[in-house]
Amino acid sequence: MQDEQRVVSRRVFLAGSASGLALAGLGVSEDVMAGPVGSRKRSALKEAGPMLPPVPAILLSVKGKDGQPDEVSVVWTFVVNGSPPQVGVSVDHTHVAHGGISEHGQFVLNVPVAEIIIPFDHVDMNTHTVGDKYKLSGLTRGKAIMVDAPTVEECPIHLECKVIKAVELPPKRTLFIAEVVATSVVEGICDEAGRLKVAAANYFGMTPGSGEFYTMGKLVGHIGETVGRSDIKY
Ligand SMILES: Cc1cc2nc3c(=O)[nH]c(=O)nc-3n(C[C@H](O)[C@H](O)[C@H](O)COP(=O)(O)O)c2cc1C
Numbered sequence: 001m002q003d004e005q006r007v008v009s010r011r012v013f014l015a016g017s018a019s020g021l022a023l024a025g026l027g028v029s030e031d032v033m034a035g036p037v038g039s040r041k042r043s044a045l046k047e048a049g050p051m052l053p054p055v056p057a058i059l060l061s062v063k064g065k066d067g068q069p070d071e072v073s074v075v076w077t078f079v080v081n082g083s084p085p086q087v088g089v090s091v092d093h094t095h096v097a098h099g100g101i102s103e104h105g106q107f108v109l110n111v112p113v114a115e116i117i118i119p120f121d122h123v124d125m126n127t128h129t130v131g132d133k134y135k136l137s138g139l140t141r142g143k144a145i146m147v148d149a150p151t152v153e154e155c156p157i158h159l160e161c162k163v164i165k166a167v168e169l170p171p172k173r174t175l176f177i178a179e180v181v182a183t184s185v186v187e188g189i190c191d192e193a194g195r196l197k198v199a200a201a202n203y204f205g206m207t208p209g210s211g212e213f214y215t216m217g218k219l220v221g222h223i224g225e226t227v228g229r230s231d232i233k234y
Contacts, residue, residue: 054205062100082234085180096128106147110155115201146182
């Protein structure tokens, strides 16, 4: 097939394809000439990396170790189980949060919103050695309901966690698996049944591979769509 013909037939395919229409609706900057992502040539990058966009980037707060200031730091976070609610964080041995979690076995995961992206970056870019990171970032320290740990009040969702297992990960991280013993939200974040109203706040995720932060974009589906269910929320 000549190149010109190939381009034309791809255009025709895209115009009529579900993915083409869906992408147009999503506002995805799809290169029409390149075709749907599933049909393009794949190649390995020079460097392997955890390119899993998006990943929740959360503010972890924990009581200081041995009378040290309370710590707030940024961690990647993942859900381990919905019921019982269990989450995981991996914390570098060099980070002060590591000492606090190891000593107290409890912490809070504070879900940030785009409005605090600058304090969020201050937390990430500064080490505890410069002093109290609450003071430095301007974030407000609060008190958790069920665990002995500080919170970040600017965050609309708090997950209060107790460590149930710590796994050493060479070269220098510990994976803490924790049970969520309390979840609290500010007004307007959930409906009366406790279901999250996602559009009520500007949540964001980090995109490993580009180091950027993106808010949620559009609703594109829900769990159980193929079996006619919309009640599953986890
Ligand atoms: C998006 C993002 C994710 C991060 N995830 C982790 C993580 O999972 N574990 C970790 O130990 N540090 C992580 N960091 C880095 C630390 O949060 C940060 O450097 C830390 O707050 C430094 O504080 P400290 O030196 O006072 O401990 C992450 C940073 C960013 C920007």
